Amino acid sequence: DAKTTQPPSMDCAEGRAANLPCNHSTISGNEYVYWYRQIHSQGPQYIIHGLKNNETNEMASLIITEDRKSSTLILPHATLRDTAVYYCTSSGNTGKLIFGQGTTLQVKP
């Protein structure tokens, strides 16, 4: 199972883009990169996933490097409600989604 590394905390100004990095240098070829976020006292919320191409949905964009060793989650216009712990993780065929320590994103007015 790939190990992920994220900065423990980040700040972002409201309305600006939040770029959250993740290192997953041990990821194997069939493992997808997943991003979740967890707002205090709630269950983790799925944000986006990708294998090797960049992905975009209504919540965020995911940029994966060509060597797949790292990725960046982009929240294009952060709001106060985006303040949360963001987890980068990976999962392949085994069903094991193993969470790292995550990044606490604080969006400030």
Added chain:
Amino acid sequence: DTEVTQTPKHLVMGMTNKKSLKCEQHMGHRAMYWYKQKAKKPPELMFVYSYEKLSINESVPSRFSPECPNSSLLNLHLHALQPEDSALYLCASSLRIGPVDRRDGNTIYFGEGSWLTVV
């Protein structure tokens, strides 16, 4: 909005009690999971069920006993717990375990959790 429902939301139990946490999903998912989360820590995988059969047990103590009576339900039976077992217990589900496809990628969806306090 999550479609994984967990009950109860809060549970307080004594160390000699027997209680159960329940989880239900109606998304047609055939894989279900239990995670445990301590304060200020990431969720930790406990069990994985695939097609109602236990697929993964992450060396969880026997005082936690999972059960999957059908494809929509997942229980976690609790007996002789310790205060250090107090945590948020998260249930999750996904379409399946196995080869992923781009469309779903076997995305795992979580419930809101059950807060357990052992006294």
